[in-house]
Amino acid sequence: MWLGKGKHFLSFPVRSGELINYVGFVPADAEMKESWSAPGDPDVLSREFDGWDPRIGMLLSEVDKTFRWALYDREPLPIWTRGRLTLLGDAAHPMLPHLGQGANQSIEDGMALATILARATRANVPAALLAYERLRRERVAAVQRGARENGMRYDSSYADLGVRDAEISAHAAFRRRLYDHDVVPEAQAAAISLG
Numbered sequence: 001m002w003l004g005k006g007k008h009f010l011s012f013p014v015r016s017g018e019l020i021n022y023v024g025f026v027p028a029d030a031e032m033k034e035s036w037s038a039p040g041d042p043d044v045l046s047r048e049f050d051g052w053d054p055r056i057g058m059l060l061s062e063v064d065k066t067f068r069w070a071l072y073d074r075e076p077l078p079i080w081t082r083g084r085l086t087l088l089g090d091a092a093h094p095m096l097p098h099l100g101q102g103a104n105q106s107i108e109d110g111m112a113l114a115t116i117l118a119r120a121t122r123a124n125v126p127a128a129l130l131a132y133e134r135l136r137r138e139r140v141a142a143v144q145r146g147a148r149e150n151g152m153r154y155d156s157s158y159a160d161l162g163v164r165d166a167e168i169s170a171h172a173a174f175r176r177r178l179y180d181h182d183v184v185p186e187a188q189a190a191a192i193s194l195g
């Protein structure tokens with residue numbers, strides 16, 4: 001990962017090193033239509049990182065087709081559930097990508113919901129959905145806020161970059177809470193407390 005003022009560039013190998021995944025984050029003032037597959041211009045992308053580490057230039061010189069996404073941020077929702085309806089995944093907690101957690105949190109939601117509903121009866125489904133929401137909402141809100149804060153670190157939005165660097169070094173504890181979390185035992189306990 002390369003971090004600059006208002007921009008950052010991320011790359012890592014995938015498919016056992018056969019391919020390199022990359023993302024360049026740059027500011028934009030134009031509104032973009034909501035799409036995961038809008039075409040981008042590799043030359044424009046390359047120009048955004050002119051003068052950066054030559055390895056970025058080398059990587060981008062191999063790119064002949066690219067995509068563009070707009071990043072929009074939202075505050076955590078105050079409720080997810082009404083009656084027999086609830087939300088999960090991005091519908092419940094759209095988040096910036098700076099922790100790589102959108103899909104992970106959606107999968108945790110799915111495990112929690114399935115575990116709780118497995119013990120629910122037709123009559124107590126609304127209570128079961130509320131139990132699911134109670135279990136998930138605060139954790140995911142912390143991840144949403146954490147993704148926003150991490151984006152500010154990666155885009156160097158700090159008067160003192162030493163503070164930013166210290167925060168990145170100290171991030172291991174937060175990462176552990178993200179990666180070591182097992183949602184199933186908690187969901188089983190929540191399901192049992194439904195009676």
Ligand SMILES: Cc1cc2nc3c(=O)[nH]c(=O)nc-3n(C[C@H](O)[C@H](O)[C@H](O)COP(=O)(O)OP(=O)(O)OC[C@H]3O[C@@H](n4cnc5c(N)ncnc54)[C@H](O)[C@@H]3O)c2cc1C
Pocket residue numbers: 036069088089090091097100101102103104105106
């Ligand atoms: C570029 C990029 C990189 C990402 N990288 C990561 C990463 O490294 N790690 C990570 O954890 N997450 C990552 N994410 C986020 C992750 O992809 C999302 O958080 C995840 O896909 C959300 O899953 P979801 O099922 O909630 O929503 P979606 O994947 O959006 O699925 C919703 C589905 O519902 C369908 N749909 C919509 N409306 C209707 C309708 N009316 N009727 C029927 N179907 C409908 C849509 O077509 C879609 O298939 C990334 C996202 C992007 C865009």
